[in-house]
Amino acid sequence: MWKTVRIRQREYEFVRELAKKQKKSMCEVVSEAVSEYVRGMAAGVLRAALSVLIAELDEIIRNPTLSAERKIEKIEALLYGWVVGNKLPIWEVRRENGFVMMEVSENVGEVVDNTQREVSDNYREQDRRRN
Numbered sequence: 001m002w003k004t005v006r007i008r009q010r011e012y013e014f015v016r017e018l019a020k021k022q023k024k025s026m027c028e029v030v031s032e033a034v035s036e037y038v039r040g041m042a043a044g045v046l047r048a049a050l051s052v053l054i055a056e057l058d059e060i061i062r063n064p065t066l067s068a069e070r071k072i073e074k075i076e077a078l079l080y081g082w083v084v085g086n087k088l089p090i091w092e093v094r095r096e097n098g099f100v101m102m103e104v105s106e107n108v109g110e111v112v113d114n115t116q117r118e119v120s121d122n123y124r125e126q127d128r129r130r131n
Contacts, residue, residue, distance in 0.1 A: 061075075
């Protein structure tokens with residue numbers, strides 16, 4: 001779908017010069033810039049969501065009044081709530097040769113790939129510590 005967008009003259013000139021230097025169309029340059037911006041936002045949202053989840057897990061784990069069994073129950077309930085609430089496809093995740101893997105659609109892109117690598121690295125590190 002094509003849409004007309006109004007921008008100020010200064011920004012127009014900047015995009016035009018950048019497109020000329022990169023030997024691309026102005027649309028390509030703007031599209032790439034928007035994609036990078038969205039990826040950055042998605043990474044920020046992902047970090048924020050993980051921070052909230054980890055804080056909630058930490059609160060349960062460090063609660064001295066809960067028994068180990070009750071902590072496990074609360075953690076399971078918390079994770080189930082996150083899975084259902086965020087429609088996370090956990091059934092598509094598998095372990096293979098020490099890696100945690102999941103197929104993702106192309107539009108998810110680099111953010112998920114980097115997260116998968118970080119998760120895999122974390123699991124490998126945990127396995128090393130256990131052994």
